[in-house]
Amino acid sequence: MSKGAILIARNNGNIDYVKQSVFLAERIQYYLKIPVSIITDSEEYLKSDFDHTVFDQIIAIPYKKTANTRAYNDGTLFYKTADFKNDIRHEVYNLTPYNETLLLDTDYIIANDLLSSCFNSNNDLMLFKSSEDIAKVRNEKEFDYVSDYSIEFYWATVVFFRKTQENEIFFDLISHIYKNWKHYTRIYQIDSPLFRNDFAFSIAIHIMNGFQKGNFAQQLPGKHLYTTDKDILWNLKNDEMLFLVEKKNYLGEYTAIKTIGQSIHVMNKFSLEREIDRVFSNE
């Protein structure tokens, strides 16, 4: 049975997801020892500026503008507004060349081999539900439930799935939720009109479970550790990462945190790219 990882890279003028994908692909191959394919609308840029042989397959998709925009912070004092192209994740079921796929955000920095256990798991669909903000200074409740009176929250940052009939229905359902997003925000009491894959996946899991808690989707091994875009990735070397995390009630001040051998979702994409540039320039 074929297995591999899939990354999605659709640049928006401010954030270089292609660069992040190349960087993450190398780490996936090193830690998880699986091939990596990329879904991108920037195939020419990938081939001209990077070593594209790191990818098993390049799956080209047409460039598309989006109406979704959002603010991307770079620490607590700076932000840019840019396109938020997140409307293709539900198509990965049909786009992946693998029977067993590990779908990852390009800013989920792998630093151990824990996720390789998914491929031996009896579970056909796995996501993170438990999570931990490494800064521990912010309200984490928003990642427990979709909203105050709504359903359990699942992260779509990392998704393991096998090609099964049930999973095909699941991804088709997410596609339906995407197309009828306004309706589902009302049903599930979601305040923001912005389409979020985490919410869409959570809603789809809730529906597949018969509109109740259940075990249609199981948890990935470990916890989803994350830093928000108000924190700064200061240094990245092999499996070690040094962060400056937001200091509560002290705007512009930070506390240093170091992680070793722990995979982290680094939401500050600007600081991630600065570190990637530094790592690439040293290679």
Next chain:
Amino acid sequence: MDERLEKALEFSNYMVTLNNQKRLLKEKYYEDLLYFHSGCQFTVTKELITFVGMLISNSNDSDIVLVDDNNSPISIDNLNTFYENILDVYFSASNEYNTKYNELKKKRSVEKLVDIDE
């Protein structure tokens, strides 16, 4: 600033960093305690070790059903091997945790806690 307050704030900063590093070390320990067997995931706890040890000591060591972290039951063919493996996971993870924890305790500045050259 009053020198007494300045020293207290400096120590407060150190404690924040120390507690953060201890918390992350604990999370790493929990990850290291995971044991995978026949497609199932077990967190190796003292309870699991004691239960499996008790079954073996009562000669109930074949075709035992255990329930994994995702509440899936699984029949363990060879409980003795399973027991040896979870003990190995437990001691490796705990020893590593102990070593790293003691290293942390000896670091008396924020810079040393996050391994930045002063």
